Amino acid sequence: MALSGMRGLSVFISDVRNCRNKEQERLRVDKELGNIRTRFKNEKGLTPYEKKKYVWKMLYIYMLGYDVDFGHMEAVSLISAPKYPEKQVGYIVTSCLLNENHDFLRLAINAVRNDIIGRNETFQCLALTLVGNIGGREFAESLAPDVQKLLLSSSCRPLVRKKAALCLLRLFRKNPDVVNVDGWSDRMAQLLDERDLGVLTSSMSLFVALVSNNHEAYWSCLPKCVKVMERLARNQDVPQEYTYYGIPSPWLQVKTMRALQYFPTVEDPSIRRALFEVLQRILMGTDVVKNVNKNNASHAVLFEALALVMHLDSEKEMMSQCVALLGKFIAVREPNIRYLGLENMTRMLMVTDVHEIIKRHQAQIITSLKDPDISIRRRSLDLLYGMCDVSNAKDIVEELLQYLATADFAMREELALKAAILAEKFAPDLSWYVDVILQLIDKAGDFVSDDIWFRVVQFVTNNEDLQPYAALKAREYLDKPAIHETMVKVSAYLLGEYSHLLARRPGCSPKEIFGIIHEKLPTVSTPTIPILLSTYAKILMHSQPPDPELQNQVWAVYSKYESCIDAEIQQRAVEYFALSRKGAALMDILAEMPKFPERQSSLIKKAEDTDADTAELSAIKLRTQQQSSNALVVTDQRPPNGAPQVSQLGMVMVPSTSNTDHNTAEQRSTQANGTLSGVDSQLPAQDMAPAGDILGDLLSPLAIEGPPGVSAQSDHNSVHGHDVAPGDDALALAPVGDQDPTVKPIVDIAERFDALCLKDSGVLYEDPYVQIGIKAEWRGHQGRFVLFLGNKNTAPLDSVQAVILPPSHLRSELSAVPDIIPPRAQVQCPLEVVNLRPSRDVAVLDFSYKFGAYLVNNRLRLPAVLNKFLQPIQVSAEEFFSQWRPLTPPLKLQEVVRGVRPMSLGEMANLLNSLRLMVCPGLDPNPSNLVASTTFYSESTRAMLCLVRIETDPADRTQLRMTVASGDPALTFELKEFIKEHLVNIPTTANPPAPVPQQPIASSDPGALLAGLL
Known part of the structure; x- marks a missing residue:
């Protein structure tokens, strides 16, 4: 910027630079903005010099980061000034302060067009630069024909034509209709014959955009592109200013090869031969040198040439040459070159004929897997995954397993998934596959998804010869002092189904198997307990007639969990306890699982579908929209004396829930030819099963963790620390007419919130009319609540409303809540929560209801905490x-x-x-x-x-x-x-x-x- 002669602007810049702190700078800027605003209001008295000076000051203030929300009209008006200094200021400031959608730009279209069609080349360049930077759709419709004339004019200087080509590129991107496809093919071919490399480079940028949109119309330009490549490869007629570190116009070479990749193929033999000669020259003439700038330029050309070779699917000799060159690159010390070599070698795998050639570099690729740079390690992992087949699967998977122990946490999940997929696809035998997956779980249990061990279960179930081996390996892993919970799951499942095949081996009797699995019970989370309970039932079934000591131990476990708060655990404990007393009939009911039907591997599908999470979330959202309310109203169906209902089998019947189909034992026994009801009865359910106890203090911490010998009766006789008579209901009905005029909670809300921050279920709020309980489940950055809204009275609750007020870091979705909760009924409302970023802010439940004459409103913090x-x-x-x-x-x-x-x-x-x-x-x-x-x-x-x-x-x-x-x-x-x-x-x-x-x-x-x- 030519600022000479503008003393006021120089003084202002000096004042700003001399400010000692940000506050002083802001005060000086505000003062100057006020002065400029005042002067612009009296615009009639401003000379062109003063207007230019104030507009420069506005631009400087804007560059400092302050908002400039006035003066735009004055800047635009300078575009129409007759003299260059004012016009230059108008174009520069307008380009910086306005965007393509600004209304003031419409006022400048005519002034810009006048400069474009005028004869002053300096003004033409200013106008083309403005349009090329901020031109929008209206500019495209108004100015495209004039810009095209400048580009094709033989009387214009190359500087103007170069800017015209880039300007037309901007207009084409904003509105492709401005370039008539039918007439532009010949004109584009004419532009590609241009001798001036500046115009040719800009025209090639335009050509790349045109062929990316419609290559069919530009077949006649393909030979021209090859001639351009020949000219540059032979360094013919290339001025010194376009030679970069000895490389003739690398930018033009890259753009030309990029344009050639939009054409499906090259049919003409002479053109194809000429192109391959150029590519051969590039491949042979590129090497790693010490000069970084030359390396960058030559490698940009080289890697674009490699992409073109792969696109043309050329002969095997050239492919081999490309792989050999990339093999050199992945062995150099420069990390950027190694990265590019690995990335391009991965792309080469798309060409089927080069797999064997790439395998020669397997040792070097494995070495790169241990590189300090994580981006190189990721590319190495991708390459190993892509090049793996039956011949080298064993070596590659073993390397991945060794690397797993030291790999970054950011890579372990991807590494575990890919190792599992390779083991499944290329396993030489199934026992090796079982070994690999168990090692995988042992070394990286936190990063092994459930899909991986589900798949092992399917393989073992469908292959009888594999069952004794898998059970024995599972038994060996359980001997370790500390194993991951996923290993407990898979080992318990396999031993539950097949431990009877190991009966003759030392340490594998039913009692010993039960003992070693039961040792792990205190260390596992809630979703794993149902699997262990199923395993105990299977062990009992396989040990018929049962060992009395073993039977008593298993029954003690079932007794303990009969009153568990989790519906899935409670139901299994109750049903298995009843089934285990049926003696020999247990053999038919709990027979081995049938074979799974053949289907596509969920692991491979997961690897192929990169948008699986997004798709799953979209499906959940769609299902929520289709259902007006997911809330489940459950009424109290207990007998008047408060005793639980007992079925003919003598089992406590748990009320059904909305999200999980909990079949009774009789229903399960009729499925799958007398076997337990499919894999879902043993494997953990994907949906959380909300508890179904009605009106009792369902979520308060009853003796869930008590010893097996303690009965649940004493726990049920104490509610919120107050003793009640054994025959009384734990939540006695509150008579309608005897309530305090002000409804107050009967629990310490803050204390309840603090407790729920450390556990996942409990009572959040309770007053004489309502009890609000919570049961939550967390997986990664997602959480799922079930809110239990219970009406404790014999009259309905009206005008019920529940709204979630989430902080900015949480995204929540609560199902619709019914306006009325029937007497002695409970409403279950699912709530989905997604954590967007770290924060300590807390979501709030705004809950209100009307009972008789009382309108009660409470805002309760939800324990969706960090x-x-x-x-x-x-x-x-x-x-x-x-x-x-x-x-x-x-x-x-x-x-x-x-x-x-x-x-x-x-x-x-x-x-x-x-x-x-x-x-x-x-x-x-x-x-x-x-x-x-x-x-x-x-x-x-x-x-x-x-x-x-x-x-x-x-x-x-x-x-x-x-x-x-x-x-x-x-x-x-x-x-x-x-x-x-x-x-x-x-x-x-x-x-x-x-x-x-x-x-x-x-x-x-x-x-x-x-x-x-x-």
Whole structure:
């Protein structure tokens, strides 16, 4: 910009630069904007010089990042100025301040057109630059013919024609109709004969856009493109200014080869031969040199040439040459070149004839799998996955399994899925396949989806010869002191079905099998317990006549879970308990699973369908729209005496629920030729089964975890800590006429919310008329609630409304709630929650109802809190330090926290575990410190590893130093604050702590900082 002579503008820029802080700068800018606004109001008194000066100031203020919401008209008006200085300012400022949809641009169309059709080349260039930058559809309709004339004119200078070509490209992108296909083929061929490389390069950009839209109309241009390539390859008539580090116009070469890839093939033998000669010259003449700029240019040309070779499907000799060249690239030290070599070799796999040639580089590709750069590791994984076949599957899968132990967490899920697919597709024998999948689960259980072990079950079930081997391997893995929960699932299932095949082996008697599986029961989550209960029933069935000691042990487990809050667990316990007393009839009811029907592998389908999650969410949304309400109203059907109904089999009948079909034992026994009802009865259900107990304090923590010998009767006789007589109903009806005029909750709402932050089911709110319970299930960044709205009275509740007020980081969808809840009925309302990003904000349930003359309204916090989207994960020392060391603020934050309730290390570890942070013992040499790890899930971060370190002061338990690290700065801050809130806000019954000394924890303690490792 020519700013000479504008003293006022120079002074303003100096004033802004001399401001000592942002506030001073803002005050100076606001003052100047006020002055400019005042001067523009008296526009008649402004000289062209002054208007130009003020418009320059507006542009400078805009470039500083401030909003400029006036003066646009003055800038546009300068475009019509007769002199170059004012016109230049008008074009530049208009291009910067306005976009293609701005209304003021319409006022400039005529002025711009006058400059384009005029004879002043400088004005033509200014106008073409403006249109090429911000021209929209209206510009395209008005100016395209004039721009085309400039481009095709032989009297215009190359500078103008070059800008005209780029301007026409912009207009074509905004409105393809501005270029008449019928007439432009010959004109385009004429432009490709251009000798000036500047015009030719701009015209080639236009040509690429044209052929990408419709290549059929431009076949006549194909020979011209080949001639351009020949000219550049032989360095004929290429000016020095278009030679970049000895390479003739690399940009034009890339664009020309890109245009050739839009044509399906090259039929003419002479043209094809000429093109292959050029490609051969490029392949032979490209090598890795020390100069980075030359490398970048030559490799840009080379990789575009490789893409063209693959597109033309040329002869095998050239393909071999391409693979050999790429093999050199993946062995060099420069990471960018290695990446491009691996990426292009993966693309070469689409050509079937080169698989064997690529296999020669398998060792180097496996080496790249351990590269420090994760992007190179990903490309290596893709290449190994693509090049795998029967001949090399065993080697590649074994390498992937070895790499799994040290792979980044971001890659483990993809790595596990691909290893499982390769093992399935190319397994030399099924026993090897079972070995691979079990190793996979053992090494990366957290990253192995349920689909993988479901598939193993299908293979074993359908192959009788494989069943003893699979059961034996499962038995061996259970001997390990610590195994992943997924391994518990698959081992329990296999041993439940086939452990009787191992009866003669040592350590494989039914009693021993039950004992080793039952040892794992306290360590598993709720969805796994039904699988173990089914396994116990199968073991009993296979041990007929049963061992009395074994039978009593299994019955004790079933007794314990007969009153479980989870409907699926409760139903299985009740039904299996009843079935296990039928003696020999159990053999028919619980016979082995039948063979599965042959079908496409869900793993392969999952790998092919990259949009599976999106499609699934769309389907859920569609189903929700199709149903006006998913709320299920369940009325109380218990006998008057409050006793549960008992079927003819002597089993407690659980009311049916809306989302899961819980068949009774008799129904199950009639399916699948006398076998248990299909795979869903054993494998975990995908939908959560809401509990069905009506009006009882369904979700309060009754003796779910009590010992098997304790009966449930005593627990049912206590509600909210108040004793009631054994014959009374736990929730006695509240008479309508005797209520307090103000409806108050009969539970501590804050206490209930805090409790639900640490568990997934319970009562959220209760008053004399209504009880609101919650049952939740979490998977990754998604959560599913079921809200239980219970009417405790003999009269209906009217005007019921429930609205979710989600914070910005949550996306929620609540099914419609009925306006009326019948007497002594319960409404179950599904609520879907998706976590978009890390935040400690809480969703609110706005719930209101009318009972008689009372209108009750409450806003209740929902426990969709940050720790619900955490998944504890155990990391080794190597994994921890490799992730911890590279992180710096703001990805790693440290704070000294004071006012902490004094607690032992064990209590603090229990607190962290309850927040879904897994304490990792042995990682910190200082016994006073704790290290924990977890994985956070959200739509923006996906699976993000989080690491926490807490250093305590043995001399003062009221303070500690906490360090939190993750790959996202917002997540690090939110998690640190979340943990701090729970450390400081824990209620205490002890005496208040002594005043905290105001000095930080000493960092000079040799053990306090992990000996410098952290």
